[in-house]
Amino acid sequence: MEQKVTAASIEKKSLIGQRVKKPDAPDKATGKTRYINDMVLPQMLIGKVLFAGRPHAKIVSIDVSAAERLPGVHAVLTGKDAAGLKFGFVRDNVPLKEKVLCEHDEIAAVAAETEEIALKALDLIKVEYEDLPGVFSPEVGREASAPQLRENFPDNKSLRFEFKHGDLAAAEATSDFIADNVFRPHHVTHCCMGTSCAIADFDSNGKLTIWTQTQYPYNYKMDLAPALGITPGDIRVIQPPVGGAFGSKLDVYPYEPIAALLARKTGRPVKVIYSREDEFRASPTRQAAIIHMRTGCKRDGTITFRTADVLLDNGAYTSWGPTIPVIMMRTTSGHYRVPVVDFKAQAIYTNNPYAGSFRGYGNVQTTFATAQQMDILADQVDMDPLAFHIKNAQKSGEVTPQKSFLRECVLAECLETAARTSDYSRKRKEYAAERGKPGRYKKGIGLASSIHNAGGAKIHKSDGIGTILKVDDYARVTVITGASEIGQGIDAVINLIVSEELGVPLEHVTIVNNDSDIAPWDVGVHASRTTFIAGNGTRRAARKAKAQILKAAEKMLGEPAETLELRGGSVVRDQCGTPLIKLDRLLRQMHFQAEPELVMVTDYYEPNSEPEGADHISNHSAAYSHAVHVAEITVDTLTGEIKVDRITSAQDVGRVINRMGLEAQTEGGIAIGLGYALSENMQLERGLLKNPCFRDYKLITAPEMPELEMHFIESNCAEGPYGAKGVSELPTIVIAPAIANALFNATGVRIFNPPLSPEKVARAIHEKQQQEK
């Protein structure tokens, strides 16, 4: 029956590119949100971990009797309770150790009624160690004389990666200039504001529920199961709101199976939560590396080759850190047009803390090298420095030696935009001329770019996502998505896309994404993939629902579905916007008709990319993008302080979806990159962390954030949702070398091992002045 609606016509108003509020922001701003750190379950016990506190040792004896007897203690576990429960990428880790391989090895764990009792119980555990000589750098670790840390890994060798393309000797022969340097990207850590926390509980059927901060809920089951000797299907993963992740939760770390082992032993829910000191010592780091890089070019500015010989500090166990060469080589072969490539990386086991994933994953480290070498060569070639960058910038349609297909490539436009709006070329010349002159404060300007995956990264068998969507009788939409919300704002993006496609108000959308019993598969939040993958999945599901709704509308209204749209909560005639029936009314009619119809759709989206492959030659992402940063700094040549005055960024985002969220992720990514560049440093001395606190591990604070000018270049990615590309890692990747290049511009000093701390800068300037005397 046609329902006449005589309201005025509804205009098409797209949400794409608008500023959309994050749906969970009000609860977070009022303190209502219950983070995992805030959760309390009935009968819950508190779990605490005893860490070794020494980097390499045999455990001679361990006596937990006094701890077990302490009133309020329900369980004490040690390495023998976890024997054989091997987990990890190469199965080299166990939840509780019988031998110490790094400072934060978990030696024992206690579950007690209060935190106070649990901590007291830890104090009562008596451990006798026999200290062994340790390995504290990969350079030492690979020597034949170094202590052998593991039986199955001779010469302490862990993972190895290689990629070669073209004739290197020939390329070297044709090069007029070769930049040849060793870079030492250092250990930093994520410093999530919410410390590591997991709550585990077994039900009476032996099925595990684990509340976790994981950002990859499905493969997480697969990785956690062997640590407990159970099957992945028996694990329910619940993701409460978290206080940040940034890649630190892309693997299973021992405190999680420890929570589950304690829960199994006690029969009660157990919450393990780290103090900030525990967090500094025991959560994964960014992968530290020694990168010997060489970039060659001709006098006319053509890059001829790039090589990288990389040594990685594997740390005591293998997590995602030592796998970064998969991305490092993509940068080595794909950052600018590089005809000949020779990349090799070797990870070496040490007794240092071990690395996981961290925003920028291998590209932070590599771009610190490639972008500085570009700057070095720019001063040598017979052309304007900016022209040198642009000459070597790929164009749309080019393919890298590893077959990364740069379908839409606007690196040149990013370079031009950033350089023009910052007046880069003129300032670079001017500041370089000021270098030698007297004066305490020197200005510098530096440019850096990079390339990163922007359409997922098919390093697993699947890079896809499942989406379930329903629209109810009140035209309220529920999206059940595999995409994890870790603070990055995918909830706002999904919300926006649903409202855009179905014409419903933003407030009428509910997102369910945090229970593996309910939500379908997603690989996880990594590789800047979530807007791209979940955006596409959401759009596809929403369009399926729309198709079903408009087909029903066609039947009821007698107007062709192709002429109809969903707008402002109604079905409208697309061309003129005349509303024909309110959406909720239509849905109820669909529901209560003779052959009832509910709107419930499912979608699985797999991006159009190729698996990584052992030879590393494949188009492993459905899109790639670029960013350029220009950093303007003032250097106090006496104290060595670098003040960042201004950052201009030009990034290929494909298409702006949620403008406010995009800005927020860019600003936040830059802040993490600034900390990496200027002040963050894990000071490890013979395997012990000397600065496990915010007082001595310096994060960027509010007064240190410079003015930011952000340009979002829209290359309209054919594969991305509304043309969008992934965005969040590039801001972290590009800023550090931009600052290093600016430092050189200002002072003639180049620093190859971050951070560019005031002391390092002051010393380098001092030494340069001594040399010049």
Place this chain on the structure above:
Amino acid sequence: MQDIKTYLTPCSIGEAVKAMAAGDVTVFCGGTDLSPQVESGARQYTNTLMNIRRVEGMGGIAEQGDSIRIGALTTVTEIRRDPLIAKTAPILAEAAEHFASDQIRNAASLGGNICNASPAGDMINPLLVLDADVELTRWQDGAATTRRVAMADFFLAPRKTAKRDDELLTAVFFKRPAANFIGFFRKSGPRPALEISTVSVGIGGQMDNGVFRNVRVAMGSVAPTPLRARNVEAALEGKPLNADTIRAAVAAVSADAKPIDDVRASAWYREHLVKVFTEEVLNHVLGN
């Protein structure tokens, strides 16, 4: 875990020091040093915990004759905002300005910062330049009795002061600086990049027709205790302040500053910074 047997909240100085006479008392107010130190295990609670927030007569900033008196419970924020301090001793306001963070400034007491006796003590540095005295009170012969100790004599060893365990630091006094007194404080900053090293320099004295007299030079984090840099002072005392004397003063820094290598900075860098700051502050004095 600490087993505290008694918790006291005295309302008068007499009550407070009488309790301290019995011994074994841990005193606190804001807790900005006590709390992290107990948390880390660097300090232990004793049998009696005493909260001195409510003690009357331990607050306030006021003139007393030719001196300024600052009550020990005065917070760093109160010092930062006080008009009398701004007028008479801006060097102290400057130190308060750069002290930690707003939340710490709001809770940290002057007495706490002094008794904590860190070589970095930001409030201690300008007080050394101002030739301040601390007032110590104890219960003796049935009454609360006070004595004064010069700040310059107060710090004996790392974290150790001349205050007895049964004494309470109740106030700080310094003579109102002469009209021709100039003093500046310079600390590593902006936070946080340099706060790691927490090197500080405070210099003050009377400018008498270009001649610098009664010079006081204080340095933080370059010695086991907050330091009066006597060699630097000697290089400046009674001499015209000019490029030559400044150069000599900077050279004299090495004789006074004996910094160490630690997780925050190397000895080389600390000494380098102190020299830079010394020159900077002296040029600032000259410019005024």
Place this chain on the structure above:
Amino acid sequence: MSLETEIKFTLNGRPVTARVPVTMKTLTMLREVLGLTGTKYACGEGECGACTVKVDGITLNSCLMHAVDCDGREVVTIEGLKTPDGMNAMQQAFVDHGAVQCGFCMPGMIMQADYLVGENPSLTREEAQRGLEGNLCRCTGYTKVLDAVESVVEKKCCGRR
């Protein structure tokens, strides 16, 4: 285990009585004894500001303050900022300007921002930066936090600067 004592104070406008160990910090009391988990633990040593609360009108780090020191005083936490009509101006501004990402640091950040503007209604952006130096955030880079603070100042000042 530890000596306990009873304290009486005003919490978010209401009188409250609590019995706490004398060594307990205000942060722990709020979260575990009184069930107000809005105030966060992120470092426990006064470096990050996530535990910022207002006591007698001034902000401080509740992880450093002994709970017994709340006796007789007025404590306001993030849960106490909202008005009968909903979020207060600062909370609303944070939401409107996209200043909230993971949100863990936000209760402390909002408390401090609210305090700063209350103390100085013509707060400049630079003064806001300095005033927030004791609040660490890993997600936002502070830019939208400062935008939010500026917007509240503008509304209060009605254009006057």
